[in-house]
Amino acid sequence: MSSRTPMTCPICKKPANWEGNTWRPFCSERCQLIDLGAWASEEYRVPGQSLLITPSELDDPEDQP
Secondary structure, eight states: OTTSOOEEOTTTOOEEOSTTOTTTTSSSHHHHHHHHHHHHTTSSOOOSOOOOOOHHHHTOGGGOO
């Protein structure tokens, strides 16, 4: 199955093999850690409604059991 076209690392855009690659879909541990850091610093975000709760929502007696 080595006839597969190499994928492109999403961070550095270098070609990277899928099979036998510990860091896939990245080409190296460095690129994997750069991506993890981007998620941790909120550079990437999944679109959707905000999940922040305002103080007035915490004090609403209708939400209490």
